[in-house]
Amino acid sequence: MRSHLSFFTFLVLTSIFGLTSCTSIFTGLYGVKKTKTIDEKTIARYTKRYNIPITDSYELDTAYFSYLFSLDTTKYKSQIKNHYQPLQALYYCKSGQLKSFQVNCYAGGFPNLKWDRNEIMTTFPPKQQAPIDSIVTLETQLKYFKPLSQTSKLSIESYDYLIIVYWNRFMGRQSKRLIHFIQDNSKLETKKKVKIIYVNTDNIFAGQ
Numbered sequence: 001m002r003s004h005l006s007f008f009t010f011l012v013l014t015s016i017f018g019l020t021s022c023t024s025i026f027t028g029l030y031g032v033k034k035t036k037t038i039d040e041k042t043i044a045r046y047t048k049r050y051n052i053p054i055t056d057s058y059e060l061d062t063a064y065f066s067y068l069f070s071l072d073t074t075k076y077k078s079q080i081k082n083h084y085q086p087l088q089a090l091y092y093c094k095s096g097q098l099k100s101f102q103v104n105c106y107a108g109g110f111p112n113l114k115w116d117r118n119e120i121m122t123t124f125p126p127k128q129q130a131p132i133d134s135i136v137t138l139e140t141q142l143k144y145f146k147p148l149s150q151t152s153k154l155s156i157e158s159y160d161y162l163i164i165v166y167w168n169r170f171m172g173r174q175s176k177r178l179i180h181f182i183q184d185n186s187k188l189e190t191k192k193k194v195k196i197i198y199v200n201t202d203n204i205f206a207g208q
Contacts, residue, residue, distance in 0.1 A: 029111050031172035037206045038169060040148055046169050047198070050176045051183070055152040058145040058199045060166070065204060067144065071135060079133040081105075086201055087113070087174060088166040089182045091125040094159070096138040100125035102182075104174070113174050115181040124188040125161065138162065145199055160192035168202040 040059075047054050068080050082088075082103050091100035106129045107113035120127040138156070141164060156162055165182055167175040179198070186194045 030113075030174060031111075032174070033170045033172055035170045035202065035205045035207075038200075038202045042169070043148065043200050043202070044150070046200075050167065050179050052167075052179060052198045054148065054150045056195075056197050057148050057151055058197060059148065060199050060201045060204050061144040061146050062204045064144040067140070068136075076133075076135050078131075079135045082130050082133070083136050086166065086168055086171050086205060087178050088164070089178065090141070090164045092138045092141075092162045092164070094161070098132055098134065098136075098138075099161075100128070101130040101132055102126060102178075103130040104171075104178075106130045112177055115178055121181055121185045122188075124185055124194075126185055145197075154195075154197065156195075158193065159195040161189065161194045163194065163196045165196060165198050166201050167198060168200055168205065170202060170205065 043057065043059065044054055046052075047057050065084060068083055071080060073080060082101070082105070085103050085105055087104040089100075089102040090098060093099050102115065104113055107115050108117055115121060117129075118127070120129055142154075142156075163182060163186060165179060167179060169175070182196060186196055
């Protein structure tokens with residue numbers, strides 16, 4: 001499993017930057033670090049650094065990738081690729097429908113991913129970036145989130161929108177910037193109740 005995910009991580013990074021032999025050079029310029037297993041204490045330290053409320057923090061269960069690849073990889077190849085990217089923001093409405101999907105490999109930009117390209121972040125929810133799909137429902141997403149020791153109980157019925165942000169340590173400042181953009185974008189909605197939850201993906205990419 002570890003060797004498979006190590007190669008898998010390389011493929012993900014290649015899809016982010018659209019590179020092959022030059023990937024190691026460009027990942028350094030983007031601030032990408034080597035993947036490694038981290039504990040809850042480390043996750044908590046990075047939540048402070050990235051301005052993430054620890055009470056809204058989760059870790060992605062390593063079984064999530066197994067779920068993705070249990071789907072029809074011929075029929076849903078591009079959708080599966082989008083959902084295994086390390087940086088994502090998924091906007092679900094109260095009924096559980098995915099309304100906006102932000103993914104690193106659609107952001108473009110150098111030396112930072114341009115999350116607001118084409119001014120998509122000027123509205124709430126953001127304008128279309130990655131194609132919307134229905135292969136991962138909100139219910140399924142939540143099933144693979146492991147709360148940390150300080151995570152508060154979540155009542156999704158209390159909110160009109162639930163934003164799920166996938167972040168990690170190894171993507172460095174790109175994680176921090178995504179979080180900043182999503183937090184700013186959520187402030188555009190002043191009438192409906194919006195909740196952001198933050199899901200760390202370091203250990204699933206480290207192969208644990």
